[in-house]
Amino acid sequence: MLEDFPVEDIDPLATGAWILGTGGGGNPYLSTLNLKRLYAEGHRVQVMDPAALDDDDLVAVVSGMGAPLVGQERLKDPRHMARAVELMEDYLGRPFRAIMALEIGGANALSPFLAAALLGRPVVNADCMGRAYPEAQMTSFAIGGLSMFPLAMVDVRDNEVIVARAESWKWMEKISRAACTAIGSTAATCKAPRTGREVKDWGIHDTITKAVELGRAVDAARARHADPVAAILDHEGGKSLFRGKVVDVDRTTTGGFLRGSTKIEGLGEDRGAVLELAFQNEWAVAFRDGVPVAMTPDLICLLDTVSGSALGTEAVRYGQRVSVVALPAPEILTSPAGLEAVGPRAFGYDIDFKSVFA
């Protein structure tokens, strides 16, 4: 039920999480450095099977919140992530049994590990997105209709915020986003606490294992000079959508998010075709010659064709040679309630969800 998380799994976790981030979630590099340093100081993290939670155990859900660019300057410190968990414990007057990730995509896959290493608590092998999404209501817990408050937020200065109540997930997003912006657009947060029962019923399970194994498959393919993109598809049962070169990147900030699209001109079998990837922090919908061919909640991943490394919506640039693949979404996201929260209409596209894997 508790397994040691070995130091050699840190890099594969980051590689896998960055792919599952579907263009968002932030580059995990700095988080891997932090975690390796904690291990070097003697800290260790154990990973806990969600089934091992008691129904009335309390689980902390953590994430770094804010703009990825700010995180490149105000380097993340594990102590603040740990402090957010402690702040919530102080507020609740009850200790957490374990800690889990809000999202397995990108840097936030490592956030619970940073807090867990310092607090000596296990990390639950689960998250509530199975990928990365831009907004608070786009989680399996929200889909399950669970409570969205309280929320604890910690700044590097002596500022701490508790959002005690919110009328809805959207209000929680709005209020916490405003507080986050006020303290410099980066914060460590502990989201609404979950009971063991809630994690068992509504969490997306085994996503740490999934990310680590995906990362290992990519590393193994690179080591034997095999095609890492093919290794990702094999490992996840994914589908190749397109291969080509980035010919245009259009980004704008509206409504507090990075939105836009990336145009890719086909190469090889896709020569003559154009794939357009629309994004809101994460890749949302892929249009092939104007026709939608893949869409959220299916995971759309943009990968460097040669290395298999994921490319973020902030970092993709003209001329990159890329492969676009689709990976299957967690089941809960494709349920009717799931599609309402994270389907194409939740991102403003008036199209019915049609899975690549249907």
Added chain:
Amino acid sequence: MKRIGIDVGGTNTDAVLIDGETILASVKVPTTQDVMSGVKAALSHVAAHLGDTPGPLGAVMIGTTHFTNAVVERARLERVAALRVALPTGASLPPMCDWPADLVQAVDPLIFMTHGGHEYDGAPLVPMRDDEIREAAMRIRDAGVTSVAISATFSPLTTECEDRAAEIVRQVIPGARITLSNTLGRIGLLERENVALLNAALQSLGRITVQAFKDALAEAGLSVPFYLTQNDGTVALAEAAAANPVFSFASGPTNSMRGAAFLTGLEDAMVVDVGGTTSDIGCLVGGFPREANNIVHIGGVRTLFRMPDLLPIALGGGTIVDPRTGAIGPRSTGYRILQEARVFGGETLTASDIAVAAGVVEMGDPGRVADLDPAFVAATRAKMAAMIAESFDQMKTSAEDVPLIAVGGGAFLIPDQVPGASEVLRVENAGVANAIGAAMAQVSGEVDKVFSGLSRDAALSAAEEEARAAAVASGAAEDSLKTLEVEDIPIAYLPGAARRVRVRVIGDIDFG
């Protein structure tokens, strides 16, 4: 105006003398162990032709791999102090936290973190603590360290904290040589700080190298301004360049690409520069190398600053070919090619021997490769062609066929037909394209920072104005300036229409 261009590579030192656009003299001599005697030999050869046309010599431009080699070899580096103004952020990831251990050992750093820095919108993060900086400066002074790298959060946006910290350090250590991270790098504290620290570790070597070049010029009787070529295909006055050795890291391949543009008159093309050990493929855009917009590792250190986007291939003139299996490289005879290659009387089969056997180039004694099986020669050449074709295809940015310019001492290794290339161009003097590129270099100015509270147009023009001022400060003639690149990225989540803008302008050297 006459110019001399010199490129000091790992294998050869090349020099050219040009007058306007005419090449008056060129020479290729082996790079010597002490570097300078090779430079002197090359210099005296081309200087002998100064009287061939009327008019004075205007400048000497030197490109060198000396600084990169020092980092890669962990040699000739000096002890540095790292001073980061960012607390309470970043304490868990101190300066050099992601450097290879042997390099940390080589620079044996003193590390300090103090309170201060800024937010993304230019607001102070916390009040800066002058007392902490003064305390650090005294400890640096007491340790006898004189090269200091200073970094601060969001310093590309506002340099206030780095400037103030430098002022305090100078008060305590008047002779300190200080590298400010904002003068070298972009957004990304750790990467920018890494560049500043590498730069600090190269301060003594920078001064020694520039002084040695100066002595070599004086010995040759040349008293003209001299410049060091930079990563982006421009030059900086030697004195200024000595303070920023990191800007010379990739000058070799960059000079080759610039030389290729000059020799062919093409501004947009792909270039392959074939050296003794490796080849580099790059892309010319508007006569300059396309820049890498991502992380570049130098000697195992993660950096982010202006570097050309190059793809190295383990194939050069000295690359060793296994006579039994036909395996190509990655080992090379390097500068020992003139002793070890078969056609030069040695016993090692190299890529050059294969080219001689195939009759695509004449050098050495072809009789010494006459015994090679023609089928083996053809198969090996096909393998080399496939290596080149694959890398070429990776670097291309358009689906249409584009011209490929082959330069460098081993340009004969590039086949006449490469899939995806509209043509393979070979030019006279291709062997000294790097020295020609050095001689033709211009001066640039760059700005990269976050603007908020401005319209997009206002932000772009403010950035362009700053870049132009930077170019003029570097020695460009104002009336020759043109804008080479404008790039802007709106920033997710940030209010105030914040956008990161990068502008680079370029101009001719102001000889006036």
